[in-house]
Amino acid sequence: MRAAAASILAAVASLLLGAAALAATAQTSPPLPSASPESVGFSADRLKRLDAAMQTFVDGGRVAGMTTVLIRHGKVVAFSNYGRKSLAGPEPMTRDAIFRIYSMSKPITSVGMMILFEEGKWRLDDPISKYLPEFAHMKVVAGTDARGQPIIEDARRPPTMRELMSHTGGFGYGQMDGREVNRLFRERGVMQSESLQAMTETVAAIPLLSQPGTAWSYSISMDLEGRIIEKLSGQSLGQFLEQRIFAPLRMRDTGFTVPADKLGRLAGLYAFDAKTGGLTPLAAGGPVNDYSKAPKIESGGGGLASTASDYARFAQMLAGGGQLDGARILSPASVKLMGTNAIPKVAWDLPNGNGINFGEAIGYGLGVMVVADPARAGSLEGAGTMSWDGAASTWFWVDPTNDVVFVGMIQVMGGPVRLDLQAISRTLTYQALVEPAK
Numbered sequence: 001m002r003a004a005a006a007s008i009l010a011a012v013a014s015l016l017l018g019a020a021a022l023a024a025t026a027q028t029s030p031p032l033p034s035a036s037p038e039s040v041g042f043s044a045d046r047l048k049r050l051d052a053a054m055q056t057f058v059d060g061g062r063v064a065g066m067t068t069v070l071i072r073h074g075k076v077v078a079f080s081n082y083g084r085k086s087l088a089g090p091e092p093m094t095r096d097a098i099f100r101i102y103s104m105s106k107p108i109t110s111v112g113m114m115i116l117f118e119e120g121k122w123r124l125d126d127p128i129s130k131y132l133p134e135f136a137h138m139k140v141v142a143g144t145d146a147r148g149q150p151i152i153e154d155a156r157r158p159p160t161m162r163e164l165m166s167h168t169g170g171f172g173y174g175q176m177d178g179r180e181v182n183r184l185f186r187e188r189g190v191m192q193s194e195s196l197q198a199m200t201e202t203v204a205a206i207p208l209l210s211q212p213g214t215a216w217s218y219s220i221s222m223d224l225e226g227r228i229i230e231k232l233s234g235q236s237l238g239q240f241l242e243q244r245i246f247a248p249l250r251m252r253d254t255g256f257t258v259p260a261d262k263l264g265r266l267a268g269l270y271a272f273d274a275k276t277g278g279l280t281p282l283a284a285g286g287p288v289n290d291y292s293k294a295p296k297i298e299s300g301g302g303g304l305a306s307t308a309s310d311y312a313r314f315a316q317m318l319a320g321g322g323q324l325d326g327a328r329i330l331s332p333a334s335v336k337l338m339g340t341n342a343i344p345k346v347a348w349d350l351p352n353g354n355g356i357n358f359g360e361a362i363g364y365g366l367g368v369m370v371v372a373d374p375a376r377a378g379s380l381e382g383a384g385t386m387s388w389d390g391a392a393s394t395w396f397w398v399d400p401t402n403d404v405v406f407v408g409m410i411q412v413m414g415g416p417v418r419l420d421l422q423a424i425s426r427t428l429t430y431q432a433l434v435e436p437a438k
Helices: 002-027 044-059 102-118 161-165 180-187 196-204 221-233 237-249 260-265 308-319 332-338 417-430
Strands: 065-072 075-083 098-100 139-144 150-154 270-272 279-281 305-307 362-364 369-371 385-389 395-399 404-409
Touching: 044 065, 044 075, 044 417, 065 308, 102 221, 102 237, 102 308, 102 332, 102 385, 161 221, 196 221, 221 237, 237 308, 305 308, 308 395, 308 404, 395 417, 404 417
Parallel strands: none
Antiparallel strands: 065 075, 065 404, 098 305, 139 150, 270 279, 362 369, 369 385, 385 395, 395 404
């Protein structure tokens, strides 16, 4: 009898463990197919240089941990973890670690806009006031007078949807750059608004940095897109993104909140300490999002959390011309439109506060930066490469010419590590691509 009871208990335990494993699997995104480096045109030996370089960032104390994914022809060539999930404990970085992706939310929100574009709900050269009437009669800061006071004039016209999606509408963001418009963004607590509608009304009462279409300035644009998505879809931004992007792509760990049973997977967040060159832990609260509870506003410009696996699925969808695993999110034509420079020539080569020299070599499309001429840009990726990054130094690119996707995730705010990682990861990825596109 005891043996039979033990056997029954063992069977029940096995079933429970199996059910738990299935539940855990259902909570994470399914893996993309994998391939050996040589089978997709990479040199395994040369890729060791990339691996070694990423490890030096951990060994040198510049990051706590890191996850990178390299994909070619839709197959994972390398999915690598380095260091620890947090400096507070010994747990190593894992593939299912959750990261605050901040401005890497912007390409996702822009894809949401393009979904509605394909449904005929808006046009690129529509004035945004057609959808957000608060912006019908904007003011512009045209300079300063002899007393250092801002000179305010009428906007010649409302910004267009194309300008909204390409950061050329003249909107501010709150940067510490000494400009009156950005000071007002901070003073009036734009990003602390109670709702996207309240945020929209606050932004509409602040002048533009420049006349629409005359300059590129990193801005609140994608958060305004979030409000437009709400109005055109009749859903909250989070509901729309979940239904139209995350669920079809099986991005099961991406959203504006992190469920209680997943909070343990959230990677530690750090700030660069300029005095020591090391890292200072940052806790939730203040400027740091607390993902354990719903935010006041679902920020399409910087509010999402995600995993390397999830974001790789999103990026691979773009590389696949708008589809992944039979789920079509956009048409190839819409992806191509996103990846076409939308900055007018009048705005080329102007200081923009973001350290990017936009012009013939590098442009900005609809929600993504675009490399138009790699040789002139001094880079090795293919023409048409789309990319962006986040405030905690996450980064990605999609190279349609060579059919290469790369996603990198760390959690460090400030300092040189963000640009250093982006530059060296690109160089060491493409020096290993021995069979590029013909």
